[in-house]
Amino acid sequence: MGRGRKNERRQFLNVAIIDTAEEGLAIGKCEDGRIIQVSGAVPGDTVDAIATSKRKGMFVSKVSSISTYSEDRTDPFCSHFGLCGGCKWQHMSYEAQLRFKAKRVRDAFQRIGELDPGLIQPIVAAPDQKYYRNKLEYTASDRRWLTEEELGSDEVFQREGIGFHLPGAFDKILDIDHCYLQNDISNKIRLFVKSLAMEKQWPFFNLREKKGFIRNIIVRNNRAGDTMIVLVVGEENREWIETLVNSLPITIPEVVSIYSCVNTKVNDSIHDLLAQHEYGAKTLVEKLHHVKFHIGPKSFFQTNSVQAENLYALTKKLAGLNSEDVVYDLYCGVGSIGIYMADSCQRVIGIEHITEAIDDAKENAAFNELTNVDFVVGTVEVILDPAFIAHHGSPDVVITDPPRAGMHPNVIHHLLAAAPKRIVYVSCNPATQARDIKMLSDKYQMVTAIPVDMFPQTQHIECVALLEQK
Numbered sequence: 011m012g013r014g015r016k017n018e019r020r021q022f023l024n025v026a027i028i029d030t031a032e033e034g035l036a037i038g039k040c041e042d043g044r045i046i047q048v049s050g051a052v053p054g055d056t057v058d059a060i061a062t063s064k065r066k067g068m069f070v071s072k073v074s075s076i077s078t079y080s081e082d083r084t085d086p087f088c089s090h091f092g093l094c095g096g097c098k099w100q101h102m103s104y105e106a107q108l109r110f111k112a113k114r115v116r117d118a119f120q121r122i123g124e125l126d127p128g129l130i131q132p133i134v135a136a137p138d139q140k141y142y143r144n145k146l147e148y149t150a151s152d153r154r155w156l157t158e159e160e161l162g163s164d165e166v167f168q169r170e171g172i173g174f175h176l177p178g179a180f181d182k183i184l185d186i187d188h189c190y191l192q193n194d195i196s197n198k199i200r201l202f203v204k205s206l207a208m209e210k211q212w213p214f215f216n217l218r219e220k221k222g223f224i225r226n227i228i229v230r231n232n233r234a235g236d237t238m239i240v241l242v243v244g245e246e247n248r249e250w251i252e253t254l255v256n257s258l259p260i261t262i263p264e265v266v267s268i269y270s271c272v273n274t275k276v277n278d279s280i281h282d283l284l285a286q287h288e289y290g291a292k293t294l295v296e297k298l299h300h301v302k303f304h305i306g307p308k309s310f311f312q313t314n315s316v317q318a319e320n321l322y323a324l325t326k327k328l329a330g331l332n333s334e335d336v337v338y339d340l341y342c343g344v345g346s347i348g349i350y351m352a353d354s355c356q357r358v359i360g361i362e363h364i365t366e367a368i369d370d371a372k373e374n375a376a377f378n379e380l381t382n383v384d385f386v387v388g389t390v391e392v393i394l395d396p397a398f399i400a401h402h403g404s405p406d407v408v409i410t411d412p413p414r415a416g417m418h419p420n421v422i423h424h425l426l427a428a429a430p431k432r433i434v435y436v437s438c439n440p441a442t443q444a445r446d447i448k449m450l451s452d453k454y455q456m457v458t459a460i461p462v463d464m465f466p467q468t469q470h471i472e473c474v475a476l477l478e479q480k
Contacts, residue, residue: 150204
């Protein structure tokens with residue numbers, strides 16, 4: 011294979027796909043032994059691929075043709091697969107998805123943590139592989155993405171659309187016909203808002219010029235079938251907002267709560283903006299076993315309620331609590347795990363750096379009439395020190411659920427000094443989880459670990475691990 015002309019894309023022939031990789035990609039081995047990353051491939055395939063970029067010395071490519079089809083390959087059920095970046099593993103059977111997610115945990119624990127892979131229990135499958143999310147955010151655009159077929163046609167296509175950002179492109183929106191991530195009420199809401207906006211000739215948002223009326227639609231739902239909508243608009247026009255607010259519950263009776271939010275900023279985040287209550291209930295109520303949660307327009311909450319219930323139950327079981335235990339809940343978010351634990355221990359102390367999340371945690375603790383929980387705002391690696399532990403009492407059990415980067419070395423240092431009986435480590439990144447468990451290994455041994463599939467059709471995996479003092 012020669013270098014070719016400067017503008018000619020590099021091609022790879024007869025690439026054996028041997029494993030999965032981050033970001034929904036696959037690992038391919040070329041005939042000359044070179045390793046590349048490939049999008050659109052499934053382990054077991056043999057493909058030809060065309061390079062699209064190069065990162066850290068490795069080519070990233072996309073499939074141009076398939077000569078051997080993997081036994082794990084299946085037909086994607088979504089018409090948007092391949093463009094939309096939301097469900098990158100739809101072309102892989104669910105059984106294979108679980109197998110490769112479990113392998114990812116085993117590989118990380120064995121390679122990075124030097125842990126016995128035999129301690130890892132079977133992966134907990136998701137009961138629902140479609141329509142499992144309780145929150146989606148759609149983005150509107152007056153210049154939606156046109157497919158290659160549309161660009162090659164002589165027809166004039168309508169340019170407004172509401173859907174999702176294409177991967178890595180803030181200003182490119184794929185108009186969505188049907189999404190399989192949230193129940194079908196979500197599709198009805200998106201399509202109704204789009205249709206009404208076009209009928210009324212309201213301007214859709216221009217992502218480059220940052221102007222227009224219809225900007226984002228946030229849809230939240232609970233397992234009881236109730237739906238909340240946050241209408242995010244790029245300009246305040248009360249007449250148009252009220253038209254939407256009055257029309258939506260009549261057309262879609264499952265809508266029980268509506269908020270509006272005016273966002274004229276560069277970014278889409280609304281956490282620093284006012285959400286104005288427009289209609290119905292102010293919150294949704296979600297129940298996970300014995301615990302109830304208020305879900306507001308800006309609440310942080312696990313996006314898969316069914317699997318969150320399973321994850322929390324496993325975490326509680328591994329914690330092995332008794333009525334005298336003091337529990338620290340590190341990186342506690344809205345306190346959902348700590349609140350779930352509170353009926354089985356003496357006290358729960360949660361730490362989280364996001365003030366709004368702690369506000370939600372306190373509200374939900376009161377909602378459940380709990381008096382043995384205390385939530386503190388602060389960065390865990392800064393606030394968790396000997397003075398904090400002396401003030402709140404030494405922990406018997408620590409629950410830690412850090413972000414993808416894992417725990418800061420300071421946190422590990424203070425955990426080793428605090429010496430809880432057990433540490434239950436919940437993680438969305440097996441690599442940093444394995445690294446941190448190894449750093450704790452002077453005093454702690456891993457007893458078991460359980461992968462939990464929170465996000466079917468994606469490469470993401472949660473894992474909960476139990477560590478006990480040696």
